[in-house]
Amino acid sequence: MSGQSTTNPTTAPAPAPVATGGWTGAVRRRAVRALPPDKLLPDTQPAYMASWIYVFGVLTLAAFVVVLASGTVLALRGPAWWHISSLGHYINSLHLWSVELFMAFMVIHLWGKFFMAAWRGRRALTWITGAVAFLGSVGTAFTGYLAQQNFDSQWIATQAKDGLNAVGIGAYFNVMDFGQMLMWHIVLLPALVGILVVWHLLLVRHRGVVPPIARRERSAEPAPTAEAIPEPVLSTVPDADQAPRS
C-alpha cells in the first residue's frame, strides 16, 4: 500500500506535542504539568514521614469533613430541630466536638510545621494558605458561638461588638445581628476556609510534604549512621528540602 511507512515504529521519535485546544487546553496542560496523577494521588510516602507529627494534617482534614457534614445537616433541618429533638441535639454536639478536635489538631499541626520551618523549599505559599485558613477557622468558630442563641452567645456578642466597633468594622460585621452572623457562619466563612484548604492541599501535593530539618544543618550533632536511618532516607533527606522547580 502506498500509505505504508518504512520507518520502524518502535524507534521513531515521538511527535512533538502540539499546543492546541484554546484556553481549556492550555489550562489542562498546565494543571497536568503542575500536578501529574502520580503526584496528585501518590500511593507511597517518603520515609521521613514515619512520625506521628506528620499525622496531624490529615487528622485536621478528617475533622473538617465531619464539621462540614454535621453543619450541612444542621443547616438543612434548622434551629427548631437542633434545639428540640434528641437527634438534633446529637448532631449539634457532633458539630461542636468535631470543631473542638479540628481546632486542636490544626494547632498541633501548626506547632509541628512552625518548628519544622515548613516554608523551606519554595513552600511559602503552602505555609501562608495554612495560616490564613487557621485565621478563617477562628472567625468561623467565633460566628458559630454567636449562632448558639443562648446566654453565652449573647455575652460573647456584646463583648465583641465594642472591640469590633473600635476598629471600625462594626457597621459591616455586626455581631448583634443574628441573621448576618448566621450567614457568615454557614456560607461565607466555610466557603473561604474550604477554598483555602483545597488550595493548601494542592500546594502540599505540588511541592511535596516538607522533610525534617536535615541533620547536616545542626553542626553540633554527628552524622547519622546507616543503622539509624535506612539507605533510601540517607539518599533523599539532605537535599529533600529543595522542592522540584516545576
Added chain:
Amino acid sequence: MIGMLPMVLGTPVDLNSPGHYVHWGVIQISVANLVVVGVMLLVFILALVLPFPRGRDRK
C-alpha cells in the same frame, strides 16, 4: 478515695455551675480551657517522642 473521684473529675467539666478560673496578672483563663491547652501540649510532645509503626509502602 473512689468516692472523691466524681468530685475531682467533675470540677473542670461540670457545666451546671459557674466555671472555675485561673488568674495570673492580666491573664485570666478558665480551668477547662487550661486543661485543653495542657492536653494539646502533651499530645504534641507524645507525637514527637513516640515511635511510629513502620509501613511497607514507603520510599
